[in-house]
Amino acid sequence: MITKEDVEHIGWLARIEISEQETVEYMEKLNSVLGYFGQLDELPTKDVTPTYHVAEIYNVFRDDVVEECLPQEVVLANTEHKQDGAFRVPKIG
Amino acid sequence: MVYENPDGVRIGLEIHIQLNKLKTKMFCGCSTDYHNAAPNTHTCPVCLGLPGALPVLNKKVVEAAIKVGLALEGEIAEETQFHRKNYFYPDLPKGYQITQYDFPIVSNGKIVIEGEDGEHTVGITRAHMEEDPGKLVHIGSIEKSKGVLIDYNRSGVSLIETVTEPDMRSPKEARRFLDKFRNILEYLDVFDGNLEGAMRVDANVSVHWGTRVEVKNISSHKGVERALLYEIMRQKNVIRRGGKVSQETRHFDEGRGVTLSMRTKEEAEDYRYFREPDLMPMRITDWIPAVKETLPELPDAKRTRFIEQYGITDMHAKSLTSKIMLADFYEGVCAKGVDPKIAATWTADVFLGELNYRDLAISSYDGEKIGFIHAKDPRIKNSIKVSDMVELVNLFAEGKISDRAAVEVIRTMLDTAEEKTPSQIIEEKGLFKAEDDLVTKAVAETIAENEAAVQDYLGGTEKSLNFLVGQVMKKTKGTADAKTARDLIIKELKG
Amino acid sequence: MAKWMSVAQVKEKIEENSAEEVTAQYLEAIGKSKINGYITVSEKALEQAKKIDAEGHNGPLAGIPIAIKDNISVVGLPNSCGSKILEGYIPPFNAHVIEKLLAAGAVILGKTNMDEFAMGSSTETSYFGPTANPWDLERVPGGSSGGSAAVVAAGEAPFALGSDTGGSVRCPAAFCGVVGLKPTYGSVSRYGVVAYANSLEQVGPLANNVTDIAVLMDVIAGYDRKDSTSIDSKIEYQKALVEDVKGLKIGVPKEFFGEGIHPDVEKAVWNAIHKCEDLGASWEEVSMPHIKYALASYYIIAMSEASSNLARFDGTRYGYRANGENWHAMVSKTRADGFGTEVKRRILLGTYALSAGYHDKYYLKALKVRTLVKQDFDRALSKVDVLMAPTMPNPAFKIGEKIEDPLTLYLSDVNTCPINLAGVPSLSVPCGFTDGLPIGLQIMGKPFDEPAVLRAAYTFEQNTDYHTKRPSEVA
16 A cells, blocks of 8 residues: 555655645555555466566667767757757756 | 785776767767867767667667676677666756666686786676766765756767676775776777866775775776775774774765765665666677677787787887887888887887877877877867877987987977977977087097096096086087097096 | 548548538537547648648548547647646657648547547546547447547547557447447558557457448558658458358357346357358357466556556656656656546556566566467467457446446456457457447457458448447437
8 A cells, every 4th residue: 555655755756746645645545546556466476577578589789870960059059048059947956 | 036915905996987979879879079179069968868868778788798708708798688777866857877788798807917916817797788877067066066967968878887806905906997997998999088077997905805985976087096096095084983883974085085985875775776678689699790890909919919029028019009009100110111119119118108198199190190188178189190200210319319308309209299200390399319429529528628537537536427427518519429428528637 | 420430431521511511510519419439639630731732632531520549749739638737738749640640631520539548448547537438428439539529420520540458449339330340450640649558459440341441541551761660551341341151250258248248248249250151151169268368468568568558657848847846746746637546546556576586477478478478379260261250258348437437447358359369360340239338349460461350341241231320329
């Protein structure tokens, strides 16, 4: 069971601000889903190898060949928060 | 002699090196040649993390990692893969870093360094591939920042992170390890240590076999020794005062030369590693023999060969092989038929010494000339031709110039950008060794003009001889060989 | 002009009149739309059509209009993914599939509505409001590619592209009475498609008939060097359109007919299987014992991958940005305001499933169950050529009916998501109606055996008339 503290912790990890009231709502909904996920516990999987990907491909590489970059104005076109060719954000901590 | 390690110092390093010799970034075709470029001009949807963009791995990154692994005598993983390290930071455009986790490409390597008590082996725990984040510039200082500017030109540049065992017992050993490591990487031609931010080091250090403290963000090579010396002193003093060293991460303030405790985050990070689903795993065993064939002669092997082939001292061989470009330059000079021992003295002792004195670092060698650049100001750079060094060594070997004059020639070549041969410099500065009759004449004049000094010398005051030699040198404008002048004076006065 | 046309008919119209006129007619239909299927209508569509007219209709799709799901990047058109957080974001690059479409001469009509970041089965979680089902405007079109399916069903585009992570092409295809294909994993490039769950999803076509699906696949499928998971299957899709199922072996996995299935859906699907039998195919029941665990496995994997994929939406470089005293606070607020409730739930669950102490219990466990599900498919498909089952256990539900309870909504993916775990191809084709609402037959095949799937679907379609039925609500 997921607790209020768990919700707060994963909210921090996921950088999603969660209000006091939302914490309780999330806790309920998340627990109902996690309860459903819990049905997997009944399935023994000790010797089963996990499947990360169905495609069994190995060694996909590209050559070290320079391609064109985006112009600076295009890079910055999707934000108004910019200065001297850089993205501008508030101080970090 | 066995080093007793009186303070029980243990140092381990985590070293990030940029594979800046590659033309493109790790997962996209953006050029890595961004050092003098305007911000955000070397980016594309992939390294900006735009929605929908996908990474494709640069083959040369894997090849470089295998080379490093082989050079460190490590094990190369049969199958290896990438993971995502999830955390939020403005320099990380995807909200995760593509890195390696439980299957690093290299493990269990080693580097043998010259330790406190002779040869000392430092274990390499692992080396793995990962991408570099972008670069942040704080408006104002970090503490009183008004905002942050982000440049993603560096984002996605290939890194190899190497983690050592805590096998180093002093800051000096740590620096020697880094020198050797950097040298190996340059031999492998995957790394240019002169570029800004090319090597970044985190160190963990403990004293009296105690609690480990992480020191982060040591950007300069020399900073490592300073940071560690300070941190060891700090820890010893904490213990001396009866305190306990706490396990923490500290930040090295390069300007002040001190380590500072980093504010602890409100909550511990949890990187939630999982396999990067946009990249496929690698099976590289079959590839290793081919890479092995391309491995160059490594520093230790070259050092041994230099001693055998050129008959030079181990000191010279070590010094000459401490940088691949210097070693190649030396061999270029030797190939022109000069005396390799004399060439070694003038290359390893004088040339290298004068470079270090000027804070110049060797930055290139193209078979014809060796280039060097100022460690702090990249605008200051120069080069010396193989042919110039050959000419200089030959002039000296033939006795045409004095050692003082030869040093003067090297200094002139380092300090002026004009392309002049040693002969031209010698000519212009009048550095040719004086003709013997000129010296004889100067000696005669000196004896005649300095009655008192002559009497003093004959009366047993040895110092006076030095004065007389100095007078001869003055008269010959330094072109006389000091020893010749001295012998002549003694011969004149004492028969 | 007839409102619903096959690609071949559109082609004729273009030759008779012009690409410009055909595009104008679709734009007119979109202008009168009652379904809210498009988030953005392209201002450049007519211009593009004119240019194609001027150049003389080169390329397999010359002048043919198409609708694109709003998570597939098109230069110059907003790419919202149905989310507030991408407010104002215009991609500076085309998705690989868009490059292919443009090279083939297609005209992009606009970007279609979807569940926010493709997380949903009803298109109700879109920031731009729900899309209505053309067969009943009070009902959902399915999702997450609900806009793409609905505009095709409503005659607002001859065909469309969607994306399918756990059923997002097939579910709306079934609910809207159109054909939709989830190709084998790796056959269509994901480059430029905003990721929800990378190891599960594929771009897929939606169309009025099986032929047009093949036409579109021949254009969009193929190797892309920019997608490391891309595979060159060299399939010629239109060649697979053979009206003959003699000797075809059909497997019927009983686990797909579980409790809660609508009786009319069950009946319609069995009728379809028997129809195929009449046409010369044979069928047998097959067992896939791990299917009942597929849903949980699917959601854990999808949410885990999503929690990481969606981390880039931090207000720093593009899209919506909230105010915050420092960067971390700004990001937390941006994501709190910018994401909808369901997206936040899935990010939180995915974060939890990957976090220290729970990684093995949830994420690793799900990956192991995925192996078992995949083995079920391998086993079943070793005996038969295709599998047939209902796409959705029920017809389209009412808007608002399931939105409050996430689990109920997740359960509607029970028959579609196992396919994504296994990476096999699967197609939904109309096979009947219940109370005026369409029912979809799901046909699944071996990896890269789209030809068998298309052959079965095409033969069934040519011998039935479900695909010719049109919704009266939007006529």
